[in-house]
Amino acid sequence: xAKNEKPIEAVDFEKALAELxxxxxxxxxxxxxxxxxxxxxxxxxxLARACxxxxxxxxxxxxxxxxxxxxxxxxxPFKEDKE
Amino acid sequence: MEAAAKSKVLTVSQxxxxxxxMLGEYFSDVWIEGEVSxxxxxxxxxxxxxxxxxxxxxxxxxxxxxxxxxxxxxDDGLQVVGHGRLEVYQPTGKYQVILDVIEPKGLxxxxxxxxxxxxxxxxxxxxxxxxxxxxxxxPRTVGIVTSPSGAxxxxxxxxxxxxxxxxxxxxxxxxxxGEGAAGQIAEGVATLCARSDIDVIIVGRGGGSIExxxxxxxxxxxxxxxxxxxxxxxxxxxxxxxxxxDFVADVRAATPTAAAQLVARAWEELEDRLKDLAAQLLxxxxxxxxxxxxxIDELARHRAFELMAAQLSAxxxxxxxxxxxxxxxxxxxxxDAVAVLTALDRRLNRQNPVARxxxxxxxxxxxxxxxxxxxxxxxxxxxxxxxxxxAGLDALSPLASLGRGYSICLKPDGSVVSRTGQVRAxxxxxxxxxxxxxxxxxxxxxxxxTGGQ
Numbered sequence: 001x002a003k004n005e006k007p008i009e010a011v012d013f014e015k016a017l018a019e020l021x022x023x024x025x026x027x028x029x030x031x032x033x034x035x036x037x038x039x040x041x042x043x044x045x046x047l048a049r050a051c052x053x054x055x056x057x058x059x060x061x062x063x064x065x066x067x068x069x070x071x072x073x074x075x076x077p078f079k080e081d082k083e
Numbered sequence: 084m085e086a087a088a089k090s091k092v093l094t095v096s097q098x099x100x101x102x103x104x105m106l107g108e109y110f111s112d113v114w115i116e117g118e119v120s121x122x123x124x125x126x127x128x129x130x131x132x133x134x135x136x137x138x139x140x141x142x143x144x145x146x147x148x149x150x151x152x153x154x155x156x157x158d159d160g161l162q163v164v165g166h167g168r169l170e171v172y173q174p175t176g177k178y179q180v181i182l183d184v185i186e187p188k189g190l191x192x193x194x195x196x197x198x199x200x201x202x203x204x205x206x207x208x209x210x211x212x213x214x215x216x217x218x219x220x221x222p223r224t225v226g227i228v229t230s231p232s233g234a235x236x237x238x239x240x241x242x243x244x245x246x247x248x249x250x251x252x253x254x255x256x257x258x259x260x261g262e263g264a265a266g267q268i269a270e271g272v273a274t275l276c277a278r279s280d281i282d283v284i285i286v287g288r289g290g291g292s293i294e295x296x297x298x299x300x301x302x303x304x305x306x307x308x309x310x311x312x313x314x315x316x317x318x319x320x321x322x323x324x325x326x327x328x329d330f331v332a333d334v335r336a337a338t339p340t341a342a343a344q345l346v347a348r349a350w351e352e353l354e355d356r357l358k359d360l361a362a363q364l365l366x367x368x369x370x371x372x373x374x375x376x377x378x379i380d381e382l383a384r385h386r387a388f389e390l391m392a393a394q395l396s397a398x399x400x401x402x403x404x405x406x407x408x409x410x411x412x413x414x415x416x417x418x419d420a421v422a423v424l425t426a427l428d429r430r431l432n433r434q435n436p437v438a439r440x441x442x443x444x445x446x447x448x449x450x451x452x453x454x455x456x457x458x459x460x461x462x463x464x465x466x467x468x469x470x471x472x473x474a475g476l477d478a479l480s481p482l483a484s485l486g487r488g489y490s491i492c493l494k495p496d497g498s499v500v501s502r503t504g505q506v507r508a509x510x511x512x513x514x515x516x517x518x519x520x521x522x523x524x525x526x527x528x529x530x531x532x533t534g535g536q
Contacts, residue, residue, distance in 0.1 A: 014221055017353070020360045027367035034375045041368040048361040055354055060244050064231060064254040065274065073274060078254050080237065 013054060020047045096173065103171035106178060110169035115141065115180055116188060119161040124150075130157060134165065134180065142179035143167075149183045154297075155196035162188040193293050197300050200327055204302075209309045210330045216314040218334060221349050222282040224251045226275030226313075228268055231256040234289040235318070235339035242340050246347030247354065253281065259288035264298035269307035276312040283346060284311060286328060287318035287339040299326035308332055318342030485517035493520075503528045 023044040027037060064078040093101070117134030124130050128147030133140045143165065145153070157163070165182035172179065187195035204210060225243075229235045231254060243250060255271035258264040268286060275281050286308065288296070298304060299319045308315045308331045317332035318339040329335040336342035485491070492500040493513045500506055510525045 013353075017356065017360065020357075020364065024360055024363045024367055027364070027371055030371065030374065032371065034371070037368065037371040037375070041364065041371075044360075044364040044368075048357060048364060051357050052361075055247070055249060055350075055357070060240065060248065060250065060252065062240060062252040062254065064256055066256075075253065078231070078252070080240065 013051060016047045016051050020044055020051070023047070095176075099171060099173040099176045102176075102178070103173055106169045106171055110180075112166075113168065113180070114164060114166050115143075115182075116164045117141070117162070119157055119159055119163055122157055122159045124157075132157065132159075134163070142177065143182055144179055145182045145185060153185060154193050155187060155199050157185065164188050193297060193300070197327065200300065200302055200305070201330065204305055204309075204327065204331065209305065214309075214333075216333045218314050218316070218345060218349070219282045221353060222250055222346050224253060224280045224282050225346055226253050226255065226271075226278070226281040226284040228255045228257050228271035228275065228284065228286045229288055229339070230259045233259060235259075235287050238289070238338075238340045239285065239287075239318075239343040242343035243347050246344065246351050248343075248347035248350040250346065250350070251280075253278070259298060260291065260295045261298075265301035265303050268298055269303045272304075272307040272311055272315065276310075281313055283314050283316065285316045285318055285336075285339070285342045285346070286332070287316075287336075287342055288320065289339065290321040290324065296320050296324055296326055299328040301327070304328055305331045316342045316345055485515065491515040503530065 023040045026032065027040055027044075032040070062078040062080075063075045065073040066076055067073055115134055117136050117140075120133045120135050120140065122130070122132040128150055130145040130150050132143055132145075134143050135141070145157075145165075163185050165180070165186075166184040167180050167182035169178055170181050171177070208214070227236065227239060229239075236254065240252065243252070253275065255275055257267040257271045259268065272284060272286060275284050286299070286304075288299070296319055299317070305327045308317070308328055314333040315331075316334045316336050317326070317328045318336040318341060319326045319328055320338070322337040325335075334342075334345060336345055491514070492506075493515060494500055494505070495511060495513070498505075500512060506512060506525050506528060508525050508527050511522060512525060513520050513522050
């Protein structure tokens with residue numbers, strides 16, 4: 001892995017997608033050595049998998065702001081009323 | 084004065100007090116219609132103006148606590164209907180109407196207020212298209228200002244879950260109708276904006292009457308939205324409801340659900356984009372591999388040819404070396420074979436049809452020449468002989484000889500008998516003489532000297 005490539009966990013979602021997009025463009029343009037192509041493919045697969053996992057694991061987190069006696073807001077989990 | 088003595092004399096104060104009492108009693112609950120004139124709002128919050136019509140005018144006042152409840156702004160020229168009571172200001176004896184409710188004539192107060200605020204904010208450019216900010220591509224934290232117990236929050240959270248939006252929601256619980264609601268909504272927008280993690284804010288509530296939705300038509304809410312640090316989506320009431328908040332917001336969603344969908348859409352699009360990219364990645368790589376495979380195949384083919392050629396030439400050298408090593412007899416045999424081959428080649432060359440035709444033509448010409456010579460010679464000899472014959476024709480005429488006593492012996496077939504050998508004893512012959520002929524039979528034959536035998 002080249003030094004400008006961050007580990008996937010640290011990669012921002014949008015940046016990961018942008019990198020993946022760049023990889024696809026490079027591959028589609030062709031004229032790459034086989035080794036380079038395969039390295040790009042590997043990186044692309046890692047990025048796609050990481051993004052997919054992130055999408056799968058993320059849950060909707062809902063909190064609400066509550067004002068205390070000093071008029072300051074604090075965050076606490078929001079419990080929805082049963083519908 | 085007699086009259087004065089008869090009646091009870093009142094002081095000025097007494098009169099004014101009496102009038103005040105009477106007016107207060109008779110006009111304690113009155114509706115008055117008129118045009119606002121000479122309007123003046125004091126810093127205290129009290130509003131002073133006159134109500135007038137074509138022929139008359141009446142001083143009016145609206146004290147602060149009533150003025151605060153006004154849904155629209157009073158101004159000169161406005162036709163209004165006011166409710167209140169008449170009051171006499173006793174120090175001057177002037178009376179005025181104290182209004183506690185003022186409504187615009189014709190339109191409902193709220194509608195009037197709506198139009199007034201709309202015109203005002205529009206004039207400030209708060210609705211301008213260039214003020215509208217695009218929604219963040221991928222909102223992560225969404226601030227929502229709405230009631231924690233209303234239908235709107237449920238609709239929004241359900242929609243976000245349905246579309247798998249991976250967002251954190253920070254709810255600012257606010258009253259969304261009634262007194263104080265507008266202040267809470269405005270505070271909610273400002274409070275959420277103060278946080279650094281909020282990407283987009285939704286303000287909204289479910290459907291209701293125009294009064295229910297009213298807080299979203301208040302200036303304080305409009306100001307809070309227009310000052311927001313992040314884009315604001317309004318989702319108030321139903322599709323047909325338009326509020327001031329809708330006009331000021333960066334994006335107007337028809338309903339709270341639609342507002343949540345706008346946020347979720349980015350995540351849905353993201354998921355689609357990821358799927359597309361993964362497919363494209365695979366496709367592009369397969370294409371690369373396919374092309375490389377083709378290139379390799381081509382190279383492989385090429386090398387194979389080279390190898391084969393090299394192997395062949397190596398084999399050739401080997402054969403030569405082996406040939407060089409073999410015995411002289413073999414070499415002789417080889418050279419013999421070469422000689423045979425050369426001869427064969429020559430023969431073969433002779434069989435060449437063109438050469439054959441050429442050769443035959445030469446032969447024919449030779450033959451022709453050889454044939455020509457004797458024919459020409461023969462012809463010339465005969466022509467000479469003919470000339471001679473013509474010249475001595477008379478002398479040679481047999482008729483002349485016959486006249487001289489010679490005869491010609493002819494066989495029955497007409498041939499001339501000139502030698503004894505031509506006839507045998509018993510043969511019939513005819514003798515021709517100068518004037519005719521006669522038939523004879525040969526008795527015997529013999530030479531000229533020996534006579535007949």
